[in-house]
Amino acid sequence: MKYVSALALVTVALTGCDDYLDTMPDNRATLDTEDKIKAMLTSSYVENDYVLVAELSSDNTDNIGDNIPYTNRFYDQTYSWTDETESNNESLERFWSGAYIAIASAxxxxxxxxTAAPSATIDECRGEALISRAYNHFMLACMFCQPWTQDAAGDLGLPYMEAPETELMPQYERGNLADFYKKIEADIEEGLKYLGDSHYTVPKYHFNVKAAYAFATRYYLYTEQWEKAINYANKCxxxxPKTMLRDWKSMASMTQSIDAISNEYISASSNANLLLLTAYSSMGVIWSNYYGTCNRYNHxxxxxxxxxxxxxxxxxxGTTLWHTxxxxxxxxxxxIFWKYGNLFEFTDPVAQVGYRRAVYPxxxxxxxxxxxAEAYIMLKRYDEAAADLTTWMQNxxxxTKTLTPDNIQEFYKPIGYCYDKDPKDDTDNGLRSTIKKHLNPAFAIDAEGSVQECMLQxxxxxxxxxxxxxxxxxxxxxxxxxxxxxxxxxPAGQPETRTDFLGKDDLRRVHQIPQKVRDAGFEANPR
Incomplete structure (x- = not known):
């Protein structure tokens, strides 16, 4: 097992770190009041997001045409699942370092x-710190590790940072994914014992109680603990539930401008938004009415x-959707869907330079x-799953249709699967799309066309x-x-040329560890 300095987890992934390496990492502000601890916790939320890389890596993105000049090498690499050599504010390198910096703050x-005097606020800060630490580690795993399976002990994990740095070059091993997830789970369960909302000025920008329940729901879903996922969803x-959902119907009656809709979408007053994060991000340009930046690879x-x-x-x-x-x-x-506004932070208003920013739920x-609904389906509690799917769909x-296991199966079963070539059609090039794709999870599901598989679709x-x-x-x-x-x-907007294929066992499904971190001795993901 290879070892790596914890400094490589953060500072090696940043530029200009030579001076930092010359000093011990203990020149910290003294956190000796509740206000200082609360202020430190505002830094436990990463500001370099995973969203753009994850979205461009997914099947929500096509190469709209090589004749379109709006791209660059970073977007080319992300879309093609190529190991990253280019960096910007939304690169994997920045997300990695940003997440570990946030963990260090927690x-x-x-x-x-x-060492603080006991109080209700201190208890709530403890809960926030633990949940934030768990979340940042969890999202690192989502991007840089295999998905959790029952065989996770055989997959590579990541260093789980559980204490501040007190040495110049401490050594950490990568470990296995099962142990890594156990530590996430321990932080979630411990954090929920203490978490509360009373000390927040704007709770939606922190891990408030409902946001933590939503995180727990996602965590337990991803780790196949279906009953626990349902339990925390119920608490959330x-x-x-309908009163908690986004009011899409009301948004449809608003002034239909991208600024008005995006401001409402990220509003802290919306019951639907449980945790809002800010990021250095171009998502408000890429998924908007702007031309340029990354139009070649888009929806x-x-x-x-x-x-x-x-x-x-x-x-x-699409005409049935409230959010057209x-x-x-x-x-x-x-x-696209209007979701994110194009926000800009000026570092020099005179020179009109600065950073693109975004707020996202x-x-x-x-x-x-x-x-x-997914957890219900996995437990074969189909009527309850159909009720949740109906609630979401009608919102x-x-x-006004009421979904049932029978009518879901009746609708989805006859539909062909994406990319399946029709042997009776000589013009079918195997690139055509439908709303169904073959599912190949590590966990067991029933056969294609079954009630369970159709409900999962x-x-x-x-x-x-x-x-x-x-x-x-x-x-x-x-x-x-x-x-x-x-x-x-x-040019007619139809699939013409196949350029790549990401199979179910393709190692590129796990993003590569940033180059600078690997250069420091960190074990790479297999390729």
Whole structure:
């Protein structure tokens, strides 16, 4: 097992760190008051997000056409699952270092809490620090490790940082994924004992209680602990889940401008938004009405028409959605949901330079509801799953249809699977899309066409729509072994050329450890 300095986890992934390495990492502010501890915890939320890389890696992205010049090497590498050599504010390198910096802040707060005078605020800060530490480690695993399975002890984990640095060059081993997840779970369970909302000024920008329940729901779903996923979803959603969901119908009656809709989408007053995070990010440009940046790799009209937004589904087509898809047709032909505004932080207002920023919901009650539906399906509690799917569908769309296990199976079973070539059609090039994809999870599910498989297809479709432009689809692709064809669309917007294929066992499904961290001796992911 290779070892690596913990400094490599953070500082080697940053530029200009030579001076830092010359000093002991103990020149810290003294955290000797509740206010200072609370201030430290504001740094325990990563500001370099995973969203763009995860979304561009997923099947929510097509190569709209090689004639489109709006790309760069970073986007080329991300879309093609190539190990990253380019860096920007949304690169894996920045996400890695940002997450470990956030973890370090949580650990500093926890160390100070141990010597602080007991109080209700100190207890709540302990809960926030533990949950934040767990979340940052969890998201690192989602990006840089295999998905959790019953065989996780045989997969590579990551260093789990449980204390502040007190040595110049401490050594850490990578360990296995099962042990790594056990530590995440221990932090979640311990953190929930203490977490509370009374000391927050704006709870939605911190791990408030409902956000922590939503995180626990996702964690237990991803680790196949279906009953616990349901339990925490119940705590998050309460007895009237519909009142917790985003009010898409009301948003449809608002002024239909991207600024108005995106401001409402990230509003702290929305019951649906459980945790809002800020990031150095271009997502407000890439998934908007702007041309440039990353228009070549985007959510295409073809994807919308055949796989998700506008495709024929059990509730109808795109015209049935309250949150209607927005098409930008021209040499880019993108179809998107308005979600993120183009925010800009000026570092020099005179020179008009600075950073693009974004605010995004890391957890929503809508996702928690669909997570619960998935857990019900896995436990074969189909009527309860159908009830949750109905609640989501009737809120997201204008449909008044009531879903049942029977009508879900009746609708989804006859639909062909994506990329399956029709032997009776000589013009079929094996690149065509439908709303169904073959599922190859490590956990057992019933045969294709069964009630369970059809309900999983429905749930995954709903979650794909719900989490569009949020990166979550990539994690479903990993968990369910969903395979992806990379193709280039022709000028008519149809799939023409196959350029790559991501199989269910392709090692590129796990993003590579950043180069600078590997250069410091950290064990790479297999390739």
């Amino acid at each position: 650990n500093e707060a926890l160390a100070a809490i141990e 959603l309460g007895s009237q 295409s009209q073809y994807l919308a028409n055949n796989e998700d937004m506008s495709a024929q589904n059990i509730f109808g087509t 898809p927005k098409a930008y047709i021209g040499n880019t032909t993108r179809v 890391a957890f929503t009650s809508d996702e928690a509801l669909l997570n619960r 997201f769309t204008k449909s 429905c749930m995954l479709q709903f979650r794909r729509l719900e989490t569009m432009h949020a990166g979550i689809r990539w994690f479903d692709i990993k968990r369910y072994g969903i395979e992806i064809v990379r193709r280039t669309l022709n």
